[in-house]
Amino acid sequence: MPYAHVPKFLDTSAYFYAISIGIDSKYTYVNPNYDRNFGLGKATLKGQHFSVTLHPDDISICEQVGQQCFEDTKRLYPATLRKHDGKGGFITTQWEMQGILDEHGAPQSIFCIGYNITEFLDTRAKLDLAALQLDEISFIQSHGVRKPLANIMAIAGLIGVAEDMEEVRLLTSMLNQSANELDLIIREISNK
Structure with missing residues (x-):
């Protein structure tokens, strides 16, 4: 046998x-x-x-x-x-x-x-959680990051063609606001 x-x-x-x-x-x-x-x-x-x-x-x-x-x-x-x-x-x-x-x-x-199979189940649960976190990060990046980044790019272009200092100050303020928004989103992603 x-x-x-x-x-x-x-x-x-x-x-x-x-x-x-x-x-x-x-x-x-x-x-x-x-x-x-x-x-x-x-x-x-x-x-x-x-x-x-x-x-x-x-x-x-x-x-x-x-x-x-x-x-x-x-x-x-x-x-x-x-x-x-x-x-x-x-x-x-x-x-x-x-x-x-x-x-x-x-x-x-x-x-x-x-x-x-305890270790297998624990690992699978951790992988499921990691996949969920990656999905959340992907969503934040594709939706949250785009808006302030698009604003920063557009404002930078407008500053280059601005004709008076008041307009530059207003655009700089908007640029700072969008940069702060982007910074908050990046911090949120880092905390995931």
Whole structure:
């Protein structure tokens, strides 16, 4: 069998969680990485109810997906679940689950492979925020910057052809006003 090493691989993985949950809703197998991350100081979670590691709101997701696993045991079913982080918070994990039948075709357990996606979700949220900020900056630049800049360019041209000092003073005042407007917009962009 070309993939005979997979059980050993999962048993020693530092990134993947591998668990099996019996029909009594208790862990029948947990790999060391799962125990290390979610055991909360216990020697092992094996024999514990599956819900001890879950966010209370996610228990129903497990129950729902668990039921689906036995409707078609050839399929893998995905689930995103929050798990206790041991510090009073939660991490987000992504799982694939499959129902396992015994030799008589009766439900025996659900085998699950998962991994931590918290950092991915945090990074995606930061990128979404950065994209929103870039959109705001782009809008400000295309709409806010153009007006005072167009005014500055037009006023500079008018100063070049002004014939008396009163006209130059008025244009200079308008130039200062537009320059101040532009400065405020640039500061607003810098604060994004």
